[in-house]
Amino acid sequence: MVKNKKIHNIKIGFFLAFRQLKHASIWTTGLIVVVMMLTFLNLVVVNGILVGLIESSIEASEDRYSGKVIISTLRQKSIIENSSEIESVLKNLQNVTGIVPRVLAGGTIQADYRRLLKPEETPNQASTNISGIIPSEEDKVTGLSNYVIDGTYLDDEDRDGVLVGAFLINELTPIDSIGFSQLRNIKVGDRLKLTIGNNSKEVYLRGILKSKIDNIDARIIMTQSELRKLIGRSDTNVSEIAVKLTPGSTEEDAVRVKNILIANGYDFDAKIQTAKEAEPKFLKDMKDLFGLLGTLMGSIGLVVASITVFIVIFVNTLTRRKFIGILKGIGITSKSIEYSYIIQSAFYAILGAILGMLVLYGFLVPFIDKHPINFPFSDGILYAPLSGTLWRVLALFVTTIIAGYIPARMIVNKNTLDSILGR
Amino acid sequence: MKEIIIQTKKLTKTFTDGDKQTTVLKSIDMEILAGEFVAIMGRSGAGKSTLLYQISLLDRPTSGEIVIDGVDVHDLSHEERTTFRLNKLGYVFQDYALLPDLTAVENVALPLLMQGMDKKHAYKRSMEVLDQVGLEGKYDSIPAKLSGGQQQRVSIARALAHDPAILFADEPTANLDIESSLLVLKIFKEIHAKGQTIVMVTHEAEYARTADRVIEMKDGVIDGK
Structure with a gap:
């Protein structure tokens, strides 16, 4: 009757996840989504401001001094x-x-x-x-x-x-x-x-x-x-x-x-260079360094978020251990149950990232563009190109899914009867 | 002659707690025929629920053989046991064991969806079974909005919806008032009359008499048939 087991398990996982999310406390869901959103912003904004410091300096140099091509002696x-x-x-x-x-x-x-x-x-x-x-x-x-x-x-x-x-x-x-x-x-x-x-x-x-x-x-x-x-x-x-x-x-x-x-x-x-070629090496090094620092700081945020999701899903699966046992008892596969928790984690990550992107591109980027941060050597902008942002969305998504999957698997692997009887 | 649907040979279950070992089932040999309504009785600690958990594949025995519907279940993998339970067995638990996030109809439909039935037919079939147990109009109620008796009837509907070969019931009336208990037993009698094999654990002698046969358990062995 079931042609593709994997897709079928995912469908059942969706069925369970959707209903669990529907009946979950709106405050708990809201809190997790806000944590996800802040993690996403932490990932993008810290890096974006650090790189933006240098990037704005380069942009300003092109705008006010060198143009796109500079010809010198x-x-x-x-x-x-x-x-x-x-x-x-x-x-x-x-x-x-x-x-x-x-x-x-x-x-x-x-x-x-x-x-x-x-x-x-x-x-x-x-x-x-x-x-x-x-x-x-x-x-x-x-x-x-x-x-x-x-x-x-x-x-x-x-x-x-x-x-x-x-x-x-x-x-x-x-x-x-x-x-x-x-x-x-x-x-x-x-x-x-x-x-x-x-x-x-x-x-x-x-x-x-x-x-x-x-x-x-x-x-x-x-x-x-x-x-x-x-x-x-x-x-x-x-x-x-x-x-x-x-x-x-x-x-x-x-x-x-x-x-x-x-x-x-x-x-x-004459010496003919594009503005990019004429950039001093230290500026390029600084840009790389600040990018690395931003990524490191963002990664710490990512670890914190994954621990949050791990704890949330772990507590959730622990309190629902009996129901997980019942699901297994009535013949629902372990994979379907695991998928239901993966889908819930993915939901938190996607919603958090969507809200984060709205805040980022709807408010933060235009606001900081209009009111640059007044650093001594540049007017700091928030450098957040879409491609880089999408990579960070992917990083958040993958981390969250792993963080949701591990506790779900831990509980699902427990003895079915022990789970049902709560022993 | 009716065929044997459950057969156990030297079925033994021992629990280990540190150095201490307690044998709860002691070499049980038992046969249940297709279409039979069997009640397993006994005092607390006699081993009746443990026996039910072994023959319903919710637990693994320490030793011995179990053959259900012609399948030696000993060698089945974890996933094969899950699939076997899904397709061949139905369960009614003492505390109803409904999923709190799912409505009555969703609780009943879940095993059908897992079997691969499309949503429309699964819901239609679930509503039919809910009607059979007297829960018309309660399809969209979540368990918390139903009485104990109603929840147990949803549980029975879930156990029956996929036409299992055997229905297992573990103290199905223990949490119910007399009126609800009698209603549950009435449903059991009705479905048994249609040929359903039922194995029910109970400690109420009066309720056990509803069955065709009573298996009395005492100290991990069958006391009388």
């Missing part, structure tokens, strides 16, 4: 040859939405240059990279003006105004390290002396930048035309080109742009 070179040509090629590419050419030079900025320093005094100065930009173009593509926390952004015609990154001002970012110098006690409007090589120029502090991106916050920014004058360059070549692609572009799109430039032979003039 070759070793031993201070400029990118044929910069204008490269820019023209990029402008004609379909998915390129903006390019930002920058001229870079190493230099020093000093605040106390107008008074004579005593021999034991160290000058109030900072040595760093000076970036020459076209303010309107830079702002259009990277939105740099949004990160001016004091003072105002540069005009294209600005002759002696500079923006100073927050890393270079001790009061904003206290760094006490030998070899790293910072400006102290400066305010917007102060006169400063900018020195590049043997050339100096008096400038004034027009604004202070804080973007949580090292390559912005550790630089001095001025108009490209003024920087060119200072370093004595009249050509149109630049030192760095950031390339922005259409929103939602992937790494593959960036690689395609890079390959087009390489196909045109520009890799002999």
Whole structure:
């Protein structure tokens, strides 16, 4: 009469599980489901925030500084040859939405240059990279003006105004390290002396930048035309080109742009990298490390959840031992009874995961996207890609099923008569 | 001539508790014929329930043979014994042994569903048997909403629904009032009249007289037939 024993046992298991769940206390069921939901969130959110710390930093760097492709000088070179040509090629590419050419030079900025320093005094100065930009173009593509926390952004015609990154001002970012110098006690409007090589120029502090991106916050920014004058360059070549692609572009799109430039032979003039390739190794290592830490912490949650389900199912089977004995006595197979408990465990896991996903994608992710967590070095987001989340759902599901199966099997294997008579 | 449906040879059951061994059944030789209504009687501790548990495959004897409906059940595996119980045997327990999460009709239908009958036919058959035991209109009641007598009748309906070769009843009236007890015995007589083999354990001599034959147990042996 029964064609497929396994499926038949599962069907009977469903029959029993459904009725047991239907008559179970709503509070007990609710409590288990909430534990499952919190476990799921623990699995996803801890990992998501830790990885999100780095991921948001990378995203912000692409958005505010590098774009999807960053073109920089070759070793031993201070400029990118044929910069204008490269820019023209990029402008004609379909998915390129903006390019930002920058001229870079190493230099020093000093605040106390107008008074004579005593021999034991160290000058109030900072040595760093000076970036020459076209303010309107830079702002259009990277939105740099949004990160001016004091003072105002540069005009294209600005002759002696500079923006100073927050890393270079001790009061904003206290760094006490030998070899790293910072400006102290400066305010917007102060006169400063900018020195590049043997050339100096008096400038004034027009604004202070804080973007949580090292390559912005550790630089001095001025108009490209003024920087060119200072370093004595009249050509149109630049030192760095950031390339922005259409929103939602992937790494593959960036690689395609890079390959087009390489196909045109520009890799002999410049170092062409996707933003991902240009990521510092420590950032990749940190991302892996934080991912591992998140997984470890989530795994502890998973163990706790499996113990919870084990205890719940164990107590349930123990108190229902007599009925398990009766089921076996009237001819219900052990497998059907075991399946009924597996199905109940699966129900808790699925419901917990569904509720968890609703909370995650319906509330937590959009909320944290809108109100990022303010970490010192990044605006923390909750990084929870669907594929990773589904893997965690699977992990919770499998763990819960095992945790439900073991106690059920322990009780089902007891002597039938002993179970019925409760001895 | 009626065929033998249950036969035991030198059936022995010994319980071990540490070093102490207690032999509850002592080399029982017994035969029950198909269609017979047999009552097993005896005082508490005489071994009557233990004998029922052995011949109904709810327990394994320490030694001896049991042949039920032509099958030597000694060598059956755990799963084979479960299937044998499902297809050949029906049980009525003293405390009804209904599943609390299932309605009356679901309790009765469960063994039928396990046998592979589709839900529609299983429920139809279950309702018919519930009607037979006088429980029309109680199909959807869960056990907690039924009286003791009603619960025992659901238990009888469950035991009968799959037309078992033998119906085993362990003190089926022990928890019931007289009225309900008499009703249960009346049902037993009716189904016996239709040819059902029944083996009932009881300590009430009056109820035992309902049976065709009484097996008297005393100190683990059959005292009289």
